[in-house]
Each structure stands twice: as structure tokens, then as C-alpha cells.
Amino acid sequence: MPENNPYQQLQPEERLTIANLHLQGSSIRAMALILGRSPATVSRAYRQDELDATADSLNSRPRATHAFHSPFEVFAATLASASQPQGAKH
Template sequence: MPTTSSHYHQLQPEDRVTIASLRQQNHSVRAIARQLHRSPVTISRELERNASSSGYGSAHAQCQPLQTDLPQAAQSRAGAGAVAGLSDLQRHLY
């Protein structure tokens, strides 16, 4: 029996431009999601995460670093000093 596997694909810069453009034209989250073949939740989270006082901006969204924290297990294994010495890529992989 085949298993279904969901794969996460990050939004690309052109997706963010489309989101910004459609949002500026007052398209709904669901309409944007349909056009990009994404879940409405993905679009909603993108808009929420990258909102500024002037609204959603694709350039602002693209420049934002990925905000991830190290899992608690990785922090306790490595200790505070070792975690501080990790590169950005290593932090992302934890």
C-alpha cells in the first residue's frame, strides 16, 4: 500500500511577490492559496509572520532570518557555551 508523504516546500521569492500583489488587491487568503496551490494555513501564517505596520511586504519577508530555536534536548546536550559557538547552519540543523 503506497504511503502518502507530505513534503514541505518553502515559499519562493516569486510566491511572496504574488502574495503581496494579491493581498494588495484585497484577495482573500483562500483565493491566494488556490492560485499558489498552497494550503490557506501556509498563506495565513506567511501573512501573520511577515506583517509590518504598512502591511505585508515580500521584500521584508524574504529578508527575515528563519526564527528557530534549538530543541531543548540539543541545548542540554551541548551546554550553553557549545551552543553559542555553533554556526547559523548548525543551529538551523538542530
């Protein structure tokens, strides 16, 4: 006898989207609207530990291990070099 359960688990891509939206400061309702899901569904997936782990995995992608720099890192380095006196060298 098949169950009549309308709930479908979030796909990995949806969880990544939730993690990215969380990093951008989106609310649960906004995330639900973007994903076309119920806020309750997003809320179930919205566990801080899970989101932090996903964010850490996104931030430690190969870019960090192959000496590529994020836009923020490039911007910070540009600001740091602009604030140094012209004759100073490191």
C-alpha cells in the first residue's frame, strides 16, 4: 500500500542554494519562495551546523588550494597596497 506523503526531500542542489542564500542573509521565507518550496520544508533543512558545513565546503574548493584568490581577497590586497607608502617594499 503506497504512502500518500506529499513531502519530497530537498535535492543536494537545493541544499547548496539554501546555504548560499543563508550566506547572503536571506530569510527562510525568501529561500522558500526562490526554491518554490514550503517555508516548513526549508526550515527543516535550515540547521545552522549543516549550513555552516556546506558553506565551509564551498569556501574550501580547489580555488583556495591552487593559489587562486576570491574577489574579496583581491580587493583586500588592492586596498592594502594602496595604503602603503610608495617607497615601501615587502
